[in-house]
Amino acid sequence: MTDDLLGRHRAVLPDWLALYYDEPLEITHGEGRHVWDARGNRYLDFFGGILTTMTAHALPEVTKAVTEQAGRIIHSSTLYLNRPMVDLAERIAQLSGIPDARVFFTTSGTEANDTALLFATTYRRSNTVLAMRNSYHGRSFSAVGVTGNRGWSPTALSPLQTLYVHGGVRSRGPFAGLDDYDFVAACVDDLKDLLGHTRPPAALIAEPIQGVGGFTSPPDGLYAAFREVLHERGVLWISDEVQTGWGRTGEHFWGWQAHARSGPPDMLTFAKGIGNGMSIGGVVARAEIMNCLDANSISTFGGTQVTMAAGLANLNYLLEHDLQGNARRVGGLLIERLRAAAAHVPAVREVRGRGLMIGIELTKPGTDEADPAAASAVLEAARAGGLLIGKGGGHDTSALRVAPPLSLNVAEAEEGAAILEDALRSIQ
Structure with missing residues (x-):
């Protein structure tokens, strides 16, 4: 320097x-x-x-898309029709696996998770949220409130009542010595017991592979088993795909697909890789959940044209080159x-x-x-x-x-x- x-x-x-x-x-x-x-x-x-x-x-395809879009218009906000935003939203909705999907763009994974929590708590009329031990979901007040990793949780104050569930770490904790089948069964029993002691939660938010937590994960199928228990009670499942999305795990395009027995999540959040360095995050949700807000809202910088152009070029490159x-x-x-x-x-x-x-x-x-x-x-x-x-x-x-x-x-x-x-x- x-x-x-x-x-x-x-x-x-x-x-x-x-x-x-x-x-x-x-x-x-x-x-x-x-x-x-x-x-x-x-x-x-x-x-x-x-x-x-x-x-x-x-990546030449991304830098070219950014340069060309910046030469036309960089930003106008969500108050105006935005062709690059619609183009990228259509692609992501189709890839998400969520039926009747709607997409809302943010500027980061933190904001995406914050927004998903807003949708879930509004839709369910509950501020109780289930999260995984050792999890990380961002640095906003609400995202910190559902983060189960002490090193990244600087305050015990939160607008949410958060209850932490076993299962995100396969090789540590009270069930580590069990085989995969019994591990999943024990975690499901723990979840059922927890639900018997609390008011109905809004949602479970979980990373299919815990990023900040050290790339830990449960056996395949755990979240499918959780989903069956949650669905019976109307509790939503938010899959935090900020780090696992877009094919990084190799076997699947989304991390939730390793737990696909019970179908896609009610919501998924994304960020990081889609922009290849440009600031893009977002939420995909079923229309009835996304549309549950009864007040006006916008995103000043979410979905701005130059980041959307970058995301679309990046996604095209990723898919075309497998x-x-x-x-x-x-x-x-x-x-x-x-x-x-x-x-x-x-x-x-x-x-x-x-x-x-x-x-x-x-x-x-x-x-x-x-x-x-x-x-x-x-x-x-x-x-x-x-x-x-x-x-x-x-x-x-x-x-x-x-x-x-x-x-x-x-x-x-x-x-x-x-x-x-x-x-x-x-x-x-």
Whole structure:
């Protein structure tokens, strides 16, 4: 950095605004699956701006769409007809799997989840919400109120009454020792017991794979089993697809499809990858739920023309190049490569994930005790080797998060795995 950017950052931005690395990094530009810092160092990017650069850095199709749209009009608000917004909404409604779907665009995943909670509580006339332990849904007042991860929940105050359910973490907690069938059955029994002690909730909000929680997930079918219990009582299911959407898991386009026995959710929320760095979020819901508001509303910046043009170009590229299939193929190779490497590192408790959404949990060897210092050390060592990854986890942030752009090729996956293997070995 040519000036004291870190000092300037600290002087004008909040203390709680986290920065990675002992010497924080200024990223100046990117191309494909690589980025460069202000000193000219080149890195293989396995985190994509927190799973947001979904296809590739500086993807020509997206930059062209943004440039052309910006040359016409950037913004007009939702008070006027907006062709790019309608075009993208039609595509997302069709892809969502939700019947008679309506789409409302926001500027972030936080705002999308906040909006879904507004719809659910209004529709059901209840401010009680079910959420999963170890979950994360955003930083707004209501989203924090349904976040089950202590490290990302800065206040106990909330406009909602939130009740936390078992099941989001397969390998920890009171049911961890059960096989998958019995695990699901125990979690369903816990849910039924909980519902017997409270007024009818508005909704269950759940991430199919918990992002900030360290890429943990339940056995396939858990949320389908939950849905059957909830549907009998009129309780809605909101699938938070901010990190799992758009084919990242490889096997499915949406995370909820791993739990599809009982059909699609009543609502799904999305953000991050659809804009490939542009600020897009949104909610898809059945029309009767979306239309339950009896007052006027708008979105000043949700659905603005330039972001919609970017999202449409990005989605077209993803579908035309079968990036979901690429995530399945290359992600499968990457996770097996990382499991082989981790087998020789006692600090690795588990390598888990799907597609290009992979978590590596670190603990003190021979125990289940989280080791956040080890996670930080691996993060630093990976950077020194030319690889950027993320962190997360519900037990003192001791999980590494690996989530490259979905266009990652086999050679890059091998290169990143080799760097990460060296980084893991360096902590022994």
